[in-house]
Amino acid sequence: MDGSCVEEASSDSLRYDIVDDGALRRMGSGLGVVFDPVPKGGGGGGGGGMEVESRKLPSSGYKGVVPQPNGRWGAQIYERHQRVWLGTFAEETEAARAYDAAAQRFRGRDAATNFRPLAESDEEEAAAELSFLDAHSKAEIVDMLRKHTYRDELEHCKRGGVLGKRKNPAGGYRKPSPSPREMLFEKAVTPSDVGKLNRLVIPKQHAVKHFPLSLPAGGGTGKCVLLHLEEDGDGKKWRFKYSYWNSSQSYVLTKGWSRFVKEKQLKAGDTVSFWRSIGPEKQLYIEWRSSAAERSRQSAPPAARLFGVNITEPPAVGCQLLKKQFIEVL
């Protein structure tokens, strides 16, 4: 048990205090977690062969970790009312780490985790893992976790200095580290985002958090502003008019957006992500990656439903990999 120690508290309950590694940092008031009493084989317990199993499975103090009948631990995360299974693990802490990785990929760096808040940490290790997560689709991350190859892939990624596993279309590999950036949010574009409406709806949640509109004091209504985004570190510049539409009560990128859609040939289901350089500059970046496109050639599994359900980014099509970012075209 590397992440916890057990101490007998009383005959009918056990208090598990997970002490090291920052576990439980976010749980309750930092106290340990009191588990359900474990009525071993019913009071009398005894009549002879008390087997390893007590019907009551021990619950885990880790978020996203559930006990398995065989003593192992399962990891899961929920998204859109559905459970995404992350695999089973021998060690409770491994399951917890699997959850952490998934949480950060699914919910962003601010997600509540069992151990590492990755973000905040400016160590190269953390930064590398963050970009690793951002460079892969949810399905890929889940797949790695279930196959227990996450650690290896991450390592391989750092070693080779390749952000993704494959080389990009231009044949080159990613340049060392351009400038440290953090992803603000990403969105799988909808049909209307790439249609004739010539606008991209920015989910309110992200809009208010990252693109504060209004109140620019200095001048005006603040109902509209120009966003300057850069495509990749040394990519081209993009300017989008960003505003709020009262009629639909939505935040949108208008002028300039259609040009981006056209040039990138964005299709519904593709993903666009917005980043910001870390530090004072606050330069904004935009990136994108295709979802469907090569699925056929990729021979990949039936995509649509890799595991049970979930995975596929929101909109219909099962989004999938392809690190289109870091393109060198143009």
Add this chain to the structure above:
DNA sequence: ATATGTGTTGAC
């Protein structure tokens, strides 16, 4: 037979 992951439910 055992392990793994889903169906379901109820609490928060």
Add this chain to the structure above:
DNA sequence: TCAACACATATG
């Protein structure tokens, strides 16, 4: 959203 629990289904 989340985990407990039952149980169906993969796996070796």
